[in-house]
Amino acid sequence: MISQFIEKQDFMGTPSELYAPIDYTMSQKGKRMRPTLALLSCEMLGGDIQECLTPAVAAEIFHNFTLIHDDIMDEAPLRRGLETVYHKWNSNIALLSGDTMLIKAFQYAMNTDKAYSLEVLSELCKVALEVCEGQQYDLNFETRDDVTLDEYIEMIRLKTAVLLGSVLKIGAIVAGAGEADKKAVYDFGIDLGIAFQLQDDLFDCYGDVKVFGKMPGGDIADNKKTYLYLKALELASADDKKLLEGYFTMPKGRDDKKQQAVLDIFAKYDVRRIVTDIMTKYYENSLKHLDKIGVPEEKKAVLRNYADYLYNRVK
Amino acid sequence: MISQFIEKQDFMGTPSELYAPIDYTMSQKGKRMRPTLALLSCEMLGGDIQECLTPAVAAEIFHNFTLIHDDIMDEAPLRRGLETVYHKWNSNIALLSGDTMLIKAFQYAMNTDKAYSLEVLSELCKVALEVCEGQQYDLNFETRDDVTLDEYIEMIRLKTAVLLGSVLKIGAIVAGAGEADKKAVYDFGIDLGIAFQLQDDLFDCYGDVKVFGKMPGGDIADNKKTYLYLKALELASADDKKLLEGYFTMPKGRDDKKQQAVLDIFAKYDVRRIVTDIMTKYYENSLKHLDKIGVPEEKKAVLRNYADYLYNRVK
Numbered sequence: 001m002i003s004q005f006i007e008k009q010d011f012m013g014t015p016s017e018l019y020a021p022i023d024y025t026m027s028q029k030g031k032r033m034r035p036t037l038a039l040l041s042c043e044m045l046g047g048d049i050q051e052c053l054t055p056a057v058a059a060e061i062f063h064n065f066t067l068i069h070d071d072i073m074d075e076a077p078l079r080r081g082l083e084t085v086y087h088k089w090n091s092n093i094a095l096l097s098g099d100t101m102l103i104k105a106f107q108y109a110m111n112t113d114k115a116y117s118l119e120v121l122s123e124l125c126k127v128a129l130e131v132c133e134g135q136q137y138d139l140n141f142e143t144r145d146d147v148t149l150d151e152y153i154e155m156i157r158l159k160t161a162v163l164l165g166s167v168l169k170i171g172a173i174v175a176g177a178g179e180a181d182k183k184a185v186y187d188f189g190i191d192l193g194i195a196f197q198l199q200d201d202l203f204d205c206y207g208d209v210k211v212f213g214k215m216p217g218g219d220i221a222d223n224k225k226t227y228l229y230l231k232a233l234e235l236a237s238a239d240d241k242k243l244l245e246g247y248f249t250m251p252k253g254r255d256d257k258k259q260q261a262v263l264d265i266f267a268k269y270d271v272r273r274i275v276t277d278i279m280t281k282y283y284e285n286s287l288k289h290l291d292k293i294g295v296p297e298e299k300k301a302v303l304r305n306y307a308d309y310l311y312n313r314v315k
Numbered sequence: 316m317i318s319q320f321i322e323k324q325d326f327m328g329t330p331s332e333l334y335a336p337i338d339y340t341m342s343q344k345g346k347r348m349r350p351t352l353a354l355l356s357c358e359m360l361g362g363d364i365q366e367c368l369t370p371a372v373a374a375e376i377f378h379n380f381t382l383i384h385d386d387i388m389d390e391a392p393l394r395r396g397l398e399t400v401y402h403k404w405n406s407n408i409a410l411l412s413g414d415t416m417l418i419k420a421f422q423y424a425m426n427t428d429k430a431y432s433l434e435v436l437s438e439l440c441k442v443a444l445e446v447c448e449g450q451q452y453d454l455n456f457e458t459r460d461d462v463t464l465d466e467y468i469e470m471i472r473l474k475t476a477v478l479l480g481s482v483l484k485i486g487a488i489v490a491g492a493g494e495a496d497k498k499a500v501y502d503f504g505i506d507l508g509i510a511f512q513l514q515d516d517l518f519d520c521y522g523d524v525k526v527f528g529k530m531p532g533g534d535i536a537d538n539k540k541t542y543l544y545l546k547a548l549e550l551a552s553a554d555d556k557k558l559l560e561g562y563f564t565m566p567k568g569r570d571d572k573k574q575q576a577v578l579d580i581f582a583k584y585d586v587r588r589i590v591t592d593i594m595t596k597y598y599e600n601s602l603k604h605l606d607k608i609g610v611p612e613e614k615k616a617v618l619r620n621y622a623d624y625l626y627n628r629v630k
Contacts, residue, residue, distance in 0.1 A: 013448070014448070015448060015451045015452055015455060017451055017454075017455060018447060018448060018451040069410060069411070069414060072410060073407045073410065073411070092387075092388045092454055093451075093454075095384060095387060095388065095410060096384070096388070096447055096450055096451055096454070098414075099384060099413075099414075099417065099447055100444060100447045102414065102417055102418070103417070103440055103443045103444050103447065104444070106421050106436070106440055107440040107444075110433065110436055110437060110440065114433065117433060118425065118429065118432060118433065121421070121425055121436070122425060125418055125421055125422040125425065128418045129415060129418050129419070129422075132333060132411055132414055132415045132418065133328070133329070133330060133333060135411055136330045136332055136333040136408075136411055137330055139332070139407055139408075139411070140330055140332060
């Protein structure tokens with residue numbers, strides 16, 4: 001339903017240099033996780049999911065805007081196995097078509113029933129600022145050597161989790177839900193989002209190339225201070241800590257010897273299991289928020305199943 | 316009043332790396348032309364200018380967002396005699412703090428009376444897309460050698476004039492004006508904006524360094540296809556056209572010999588006078604739109620005076 005709705009949209013316009021990258025990005029098949037969560041939340045709370053399509057797609061456009069701008073900052077050539085806008089066109093076009101998508105996201109969010117359009121917009125503005133803050137923390141962490149585990153969680157909360165919380169809340173707003181239910185689905189999204197990002201970090205490190213479609217170890221190659229790395233630093237002996245920090249100040253780029261050495265240190269301190277446990281904890285906590293929602297249990301199954309699907313995903 | 320209102324705003328937040336560039340940009344003293352036009356339009360049409368401050372400042376934040384992103388694309392070190400965000404920090408910070416300002420602009424536009432907040436937002440979305448389109452045309456023109464005079468006018472209409480039209484319309488919306496008056500102030504802004512941009516092109520070429528604060532000839536150094544250049548191409552003999560095109564394919568950068576040669580060709584075809592006449596025509600046309608507005612002539616004096624001030628400005 002979401003894919004059909006997105007396919008029906010006309011993202012082209014003039015000048016074509018500005019709009020072709022938007023059409024290119026929006027026509028890529030992804031999980032459409034954000035609009036899906038919005039619709040499931042709306043349905044669970046008794047709303048009309050048809051009405052929720054436009055604000056749900058606003059969030060999807062917003063999410064894709066962040067990817068286009070992030071790819072400029074990371075100078076990333078590939079995403080979803082396809083060329084990034086930054087690489088296929090250039091950084092100026094990625095900058096400007098990204099801006100255009102951000103504006104389009106607000107335009108979609110606005111084109112909803114007047115009864116709640118301002119509340120939807122207000123939520124989108126709030127979360128959009130937080131996502132920018134999260135990205136800035138992520139950039140700051142690149143040059144800091146004293147990032148704490150709590151700071152990392154706060155960064156992924158802002159960069160990834162709040163948008164999941166907000167789309168669930170937007171679904172609740174469209175359904176006309178009360179404040180307590182809005183808060184509960186939001187909190188569900190926050191914990192689910194943190195679990196999702198920790199899982200992404202685990203996949204990046206230990207994912208199966210045949211399933212995942214890309215070689216594991218990208219974060220290690222990029223010296224990315226993920227939860228795995230920060231946890232290893234916390235647990236490692238002084239010597240291993242020094243070794244690990246040494247590897248993470250090497251020039252970026254794949255290096256089999258470095259990757260194996262880092263994975264060895266991770267293994268020595270059982271970091272994979274520890275992070276998996278923490279991820280599972282966030283996943284389990286997310287489900288507890290669903291308990292607070294004032295609809296029959298069977299109505300909650302859609303969100304439980306979706307969380308379960310994410311938890312058991314292999315890519 | 317606008318300056319006081321802007322000074323009272325708190326643009327800081329965490330992480331400071333994200334918000335300091337916004338505070339830096341918004342605290343710079345400019346003409347504040349966009350919020351001024353919004354307030355004057357609102358006042359002329361009998362509205363409460365206090366109510367218009369927030370949407371007027373939304374437009375000012377939006378305008379400053381466009382400058383920050385344009386400066387990345389132009390790799391510009393200076394603006395208003397001060398370091399650009401791009402140069403003072405870096406392009407990633409300029410990209411992300413610019414995004415944050417665009418979101419802030421929508422947040423300000425939203426925080427207005429519910430009676431018209433959606434109409435204000437809708438206008439801001441529409442004009443924001445057009446400004447992006449204008450910027451993309453401007454980028455496209457850099458690598459095209461067949462830009463027409465009409466295309467140039469359409470580019471500056473989108474890049475500069477529509478925002479002036481929209482702030483005037485937003486003032487009218489806040490004042491509760493009728494559709495005809497909204498259209499008239501918008502059209503006034505379009506013609507005034509085109510006149511303003513043509514005047515800027517003239518200043519860039521012929522401005523007094525002592526008054527203007529910067530050496531004239533920046534556009535010539537940058538091979539910028541301004542109206543002056545395009546008009547000269549239209550009028551020049553085949554030989555002079557070839558000469559002029561040759562100069563505008565030289566590597567960018569100041570070159571006294573090139574500048575003098577280009578100015579000589581402009582002078583030979585009386586381009587300065589011709590463009591000044593066209594600029595004056597747009598200015599005069601802008602005033603004609605004021606005639607259609609349904610308020611007593613003396614109420615229109617504020618906008619006439621402001622247009623007159625812009626027309627007679629020396630920088």
